[in-house]
Amino acid sequence: MNRRTFTRTAAAFAAAPFLSTSRSLGASYGEYGDFKKRVAVIGSGWFGKVDVLRLIQVAPVEVVGLCDVDSKMLDGAADIVASRQLSKKRPPTFKHYQELLEKERPEIVIIATPDHWHALPAIAAMEAGADLYLQKPISVDVAEGKAILDTARKHQRVVQVGTQRRSTPHLIDAKKQVVDAGLLGDIAHAEICCFYHMRNGTTPAQAKATVPPHLDWELWTGPAPLREYNSIVHPRSWRAFMEYSNGIIGDMCIHMLDTVRWLLDLGPARRVSSSGGIYVDPASIANITDTQTATFSFDGLEVVWNHRSWGEATDPEYPWAFFLYGDKGTLKADLHKWEFIPRGKGPRLKGTALIEFDKYPEDETEKDLEVHVASAGRGHMRDLLLRVADRGKPVADIEQGYLSTTACILANMSQKLGRSLAWDNDATRIVNDDEANLALARPYRAPYVHP
Numbered sequence: 538m539n540r541r542t543f544t545r546t547a548a549a550f551a552a553a554p555f556l557s558t559s560r561s562l563g564a565s566y567g568e569y570g571d572f573k574k575r576v577a578v579i580g581s582g583w584f585g586k587v588d589v590l591r592l593i594q595v596a597p598v599e600v601v602g603l604c605d606v607d608s609k610m611l612d613g614a615a616d617i618v619a620s621r622q623l624s625k626k627r628p629p630t631f632k633h634y635q636e637l638l639e640k641e642r643p644e645i646v647i648i649a650t651p652d653h654w655h656a657l658p659a660i661a662a663m664e665a666g667a668d669l670y671l672q673k674p675i676s677v678d679v680a681e682g683k684a685i686l687d688t689a690r691k692h693q694r695v696v697q698v699g700t701q702r703r704s705t706p707h708l709i710d711a712k713k714q715v716v717d718a719g720l721l722g723d724i725a726h727a728e729i730c731c732f733y734h735m736r737n738g739t740t741p742a743q744a745k746a747t748v749p750p751h752l753d754w755e756l757w758t759g760p761a762p763l764r765e766y767n768s769i770v771h772p773r774s775w776r777a778f779m780e781y782s783n784g785i786i787g788d789m790c791i792h793m794l795d796t797v798r799w800l801l802d803l804g805p806a807r808r809v810s811s812s813g814g815i816y817v818d819p820a821s822i823a824n825i826t827d828t829q830t831a832t833f834s835f836d837g838l839e840v841v842w843n844h845r846s847w848g849e850a851t852d853p854e855y856p857w858a859f860f861l862y863g864d865k866g867t868l869k870a871d872l873h874k875w876e877f878i879p880r881g882k883g884p885r886l887k888g889t890a891l892i893e894f895d896k897y898p899e900d901e902t903e904k905d906l907e908v909h910v911a912s913a914g915r916g917h918m919r920d921l922l923l924r925v926a927d928r929g930k931p932v933a934d935i936e937q938g939y940l941s942t943t944a945c946i947l948a949n950m951s952q953k954l955g956r957s958l959a960w961d962n963d964a965t966r967i968v969n970d971d972e973a974n975l976a977l978a979r980p981y982r983a984p985y986v987h988p
Contacts, residue, residue: 573597574599574922575601575645576599577600577641577643577646578600578603578646579605579647579658579662580604580650581610582605584699585614586617586618588647588670590618591911594897597623598622600622601643602628602637602641603618604630604631604632605632607752607753607757608751608752609751610751610772615628621899632756633756634658638667639665644668645669646658650672651757651781652783653759653782654759655677656988657759663689668694669695669697671699673700673938674787674788675698675938676942678977679943679947680988682942683939683965684988695924695930697917697932698933698935698937700938701910701917702793702913703799703932704913704932705872705910705916707870707891708875711870714888720883723864724863725862726862727838727841727859729797729840730851731785732844732846732849732850732851733856734846735785736823736846737821739821739823740820754766759985760981764778767822777822778823783946784829784949786826786842786948787949790844790948793842793857797859797861798937799937804836806834806940806960807834808834808957809833809957810831810956811832812952814826814828814952815827816828817847826844826952828847829843829844829952842948865879866878866880867880873889873890892909892912893912893915940962950973
């Protein structure tokens with residue numbers, strides 16, 4: 538949709554029912570269809586636990602299996618799930634996702650592995666009959682993402698992508714009160730950014746380590762190139778390496794780009810250009826950029842991304858954020874708050890993140906939970922369950938995840954190649970650039986086969 542013909546639309550989540558507390562599940566069975574749903578988690582690290590615990594809070598699901606290549610992490614996750622799910626049963630654990638899918642036959646699978654391990658288990662789970670909650674970015678390359686999308690459509694699976702800004706209560710309010718209400722006027726420009734110091738600065742000498750006995754490093758690596766193990770790659774710092782991720786663009790930019798696409802009803806990016814590199818911290822073992830700018834061109838609108846893992850944020854109040862500029866005003870927003878600033882006369886509007894300690898007291902003590910986004914996680918899970926029941930498209934449907942993921946991958950390709958890329962989404966090709974098209978699918982390490 539062209540930005541000049543953008544019309545008011547109801548927020549997709551507005552009609553979704555909210556449970557009053559995590560202990561009032563009985564009255565809501567009918568909203569989500571025939572329960573209990575059998576749920577499995579592939580990738581039991583930080584966000585795998587965050588995701589499944591949000592799901593447990595909003596529906597009487599039964600977690601029937603957990604999978605991870607780190608046995609210590611896996612056992613800890615099983616204990617936590619047992620303490621939180623209604624049945625108090627400890628779910629069985631698996632090292633191989635194929636065995637989990639075959640033995641437990643889950644109906645919903647949460648995939649929260651490193652990015653390079655998204656495509657193969659996602660496709661296998663859908664082929665085995667499961668609907669998905671798939672973390673972002675959906676893939677490590679464009680061809681993987683298209684294969685996931687095609688599989689979902691072929692088998693008519695419901696797939697919710699973990700771009701949960703679309704289910705963030707205060708951003709839904711900003712969409713209704715500002716964007717849909719037309720307060721911004723003609724929206725001609727958007728900026729998105731992240732200035733967190735999140736690129737690991739450990740040197741190769743400092744990171745030298747042996748593989749711990751509880752980790753299968755060969756299987757963790759999977760289809761990616763086999764690097765020597767180091768102390769920062771697992772757990773949680775694997776995004777420091779392009780072999781397993783798409784860096785800060787694939788981690789942080791995708792959230793804000795997808796949010797702007799949702800707010801303004803934007804389709805695929807038509808052209809992507811990016812520049813940057815390792816300008817400040819070349820001594821680090823990390824091989825992702827520490828400085829990068831990307832421009833995503835849509836019909837009649839450009840969205841410009843900046844990240845720096847050093848220095849100060851351009852706007853210290855909004856270090857990871859989006860900014861929508863219209864001829865009638867500006868909308869600033871992040872995960873904590875939003876504010877509308879009109880041009881000339883008119884009221885300033887604002888909102889803040891929804892914290893729900895009164896309804897979910899366990900949020901206060903859950904390890905590593907970012908409490909300001911817990912409500913968004915619950916909302917995303919509610920929306921998934923509603924769509925599993927009615928077989929509709931969730932608010933972060935796999936196609937939307939594919940479009941946002943593809944744009945971010947193209948940004949990294951542009952930065953590496955040193956030129957802008959024109960994207961033909963219908964043909965799944967970069968226009969007139971044979972060299973770039975060869976990079977749409979990364980080589981897989983044998984014996985793994987690229988989908």
